[in-house]
Amino acid sequence: MDYKQLAHQIIENVGGEKNINSLVHCATRLRFTLKDESIANTDTLKSTSGIMGVVSKGGQYQIIIGSDVGTVYRNIANEIPALDSDDTDSEEEQDQSVISKVIGTITGIFTPILPAITAAGMLQAVLSLLVVFNLIDNESQNYQILSFMGNSAFYFLPMLLAMSSARKFKTNPYLAVMLGGILLHPDFTSMVASVSETGGNISLFGLPISAVSYSSSVIPIILSVWFMSFVEPIADKVSPSAIKFFSKPLMTIFVVGVVALAAIGPLGHFISEIISAGIEWLEGLAPWLVPTVIGTFTPLLIATGTHYGLVPIGINNRLTNGFDTVIYPGMLASNVGQGASAMAVGFKSKDSTIKQLASSAGLTGLFGITEPALYGVNLRFKTPLYSAMLGGGIGGLYMGITRVQNFTGGSPGLLTLPSYIGDDTLSYFINACIGAAISIVIAFITSYILYKDPTTATDPLVDNKQDVTDPSDGTLGAENTQVTNTVIVSPMKGKAIDLAQIDDGMFSQEILGKGIAIIPSDGQVVSPIDGTVTALFDSKHAIGLTTDSGLELLIHVGIDTVQLAGEGYDYKVKQNQRVSIGDPLLSVDLDFVSSKGFDIVTPIIVTNSADYDDILNLSNTTVEPGDQLIRAIV
Incomplete structure (x- = not known):
């Protein structure tokens, strides 16, 4: 494998160096933040040797490489040195949902530190094995040294998170690490231990400081560095130019350090305890x-x-x-x-x-x-x-x-x-x-x-030379086919598009099955088959149908619309009800759904696609209810 050539192809097909805001990698995938994902040649990347897949999710354009991802990353970094620095700035704020931004932030913070956490966990696992099989004694110096080596990444986790958080929040990483050091300093740790044992309190100029230990903590340092990303620009603005070199970091670390010890740290500790208590409650239930x-x-x-x-x-x-x-x-x-x-x-x-x-x-x-x-x-x-x-x-x-x-x-x-x-x-x-x-x-x-091996050139469909592409006459293959077909017509009025055009990996990657999608222009959904209603949902955003021949169909009106909890939707059928083509299934207020920030594109999925030799679609055309849309071939 020519990794240098692969790196060059990846850079070229994600839109070039100018389209890349940032790049990190985890154990198996490159995680790009692109300025404009529409420029990326996703289909070309998917078919490139050395690339296992491409996913766009959580504000990241992810290219799956496998175990060689580190080598590919280094070659990309060699070609674009700025990507490997700490001051890579995003020039545009991507249009993402709150959930996508949160997931993207968490991923960006934790991905860089995973090697350290993995190494520490594996070292502690090996140590456990050595003790269990009596190869070392847990009172020996060998044990003690290996133990603190394995525990170091967890004890100093706030400092690791400080660095990765600073890169994610675009603030000074060295001040962030210093902030982690403040929370973990032995003198502060001793003060906390003393107060816990003897009582009393800790204060700074009369401001109470919570006696909380931050070793091995996660949330306090992330919140503190996030707060610093707002304070540092203010310190930069108010600092006189002549003394900015030292006044800016001084003001930043003093303000953030005090606020972290007095408020943010205790808040993060409280959140951690709430999460832990919630898990314990769920376990008990x-x-x-x-x-x-x-x-x-x-x-x-x-x-x-x-x-x-x-x-x-x-x-x-x-x-x-x-x-x-x-x-x-x-x-x-x-x-x-x-x-x-x-x-x-x-x-x-x-x-x-x-x-x-x-x-x-x-x-x-x-x-x-x-x-x-x-x-x-x-x-x-x-x-x-x-x-x-x-x-x-x-x-x-x-x-x-x-x-x-x-x-x-x-x-x-x-x-x-x-x-x-x-x-x-x-x-x-x-x-x-x-x-x-x-x-x-x-x-x-x-x-x-x-499992069955995929069909080859000896497959009857290939021998009969049946058309498996979108035909120009608006039909889906020859009528005289000798194989069994199930035809699905359009349940809505709108424009039919390929699943790959949907901004949701669950559908675009055909994880739920093959099918098609409609960008609806009318909120009335009618039955596209003769069959039975087999799945209704409390959120009313989707419906499952089964044909008489056993084809299972999911109509999912909108993306992430389960969050609307049924608002704007109304079912016209009941569970196990018999339906015929054209019977009303549900109605949706498309304007309302759009006003809430949700995409109204409607995937129509054959969820048991694996039972069929091929699923033919009629895409990139305007459709009316009743127009032929999908042909499933056995």
Whole structure:
């Protein structure tokens, strides 16, 4: 692989150096912030050798590379040195939702520090193994030294977060690290310990300072650096030019340091405690629930690049309670399930290329890095994805029921199973191994049974030379086809577009299935098939239908419109009601939905696309209710 050439192709196809605001990378993907994503040649990038996939989510343009991402990143940084500096400024504020901005911020802060956290977690896991097998004594100097080496990244986590937060919030990183040092200074730590033991209080010029320890904390330093990003420009503005060199940093660190100790730090500590208490409450109510959900749906979060939003919760749980019982166990079940599903494809496929890719990607997935398996195999063939979700969900359920505890983190996979050793017992480790085994066995068997090699040139569709592109006459293929067809007509008036044009990876990446979308010009939705209403939702934003032949269809009116909780929507049918083509299904106030900031584009998805040899669409044309829209071919 010519990484230098690949780096050049990536730069060229994201719109060139001038279109790049910033670039970071995680374990498997490049994460660009682009000035104009519409300039990027996404289709070209997806078909480029060395690139597994492209996702746009959370304000980031993400290119999935795999384990070689570090090498590609270095070649890009060599070609554009400014990307590797701390002063990369964004020239334009992207038009993002609040949720996207929050996820993008969390990702940008935590992605750069993951190597340090992973190294610390793995070191502590190895140390646990050495103690369990009596290779070292936990009273020895060997143990003590390895222990503080493994604990260092967690104890000084505020300083690591200070640096990455400063880059994200565009403020001075060295002042931010100094701020982390203030919160962790041994003298302040001693004062807090003394007050905790003997009582009393801490104050600065009469201003009360909360006696809170900030070692291993997450939220206080992030909020403090965010506050500093507002204070520093003010200090710059009011500082006289002649003395700005020292007056600006002096004013910044004094104001932010005092406010952090007196207000922001205690507030962040309180938020951490609330999150921890909420997790404990949820565990008491249904300890199996969250690991099951995470085990099931983590592949979809990874596909959309939003899984890093879970990382701070898992870290906060471990640093607040000493262990995590919800995030890391669930992600362990999901990751090994993904690896096992891909491995099953490698065992069953008769295609040498697929066999090699699936086997190597599956092995990587079992060890905790799932993007090669997800993008190279599971999303590509669909049935391995469903198998991974099934295995991950059941494995997560087991670990939730047995309340498995993770003590040191790391990339969830077989290599980090020792991170479940703690509290002087092997019970959590044993149950984590059992849960992982459950995920692997179920995902592997299910994937092996369901997977079929993709059709080749010997497929009857190819032999009969049937048209599989958008025909010019507005129809979807020949009427004299010898194979079984299910025709779906348009349920709305508007313009039909490809799913790839939707700004939501769940639909554009065809994670839920193949189909088409309509930009509606009228809010009336009618039945596009003869069949049965099989799914209604409290939010009324979507409806599921099943044809008499078994095709399953989802009509999703708008993007993220579940947040409207049904406002602006009205169902015209009931669950299990029989419908015919043209029968009213629901109505929506398109102006209201748009006024709330939501995209009204309506995906129409064949959710069991894997059961069909091909899904033909009629896109980029104006449609009326009843016009032929989709043909599903078996």
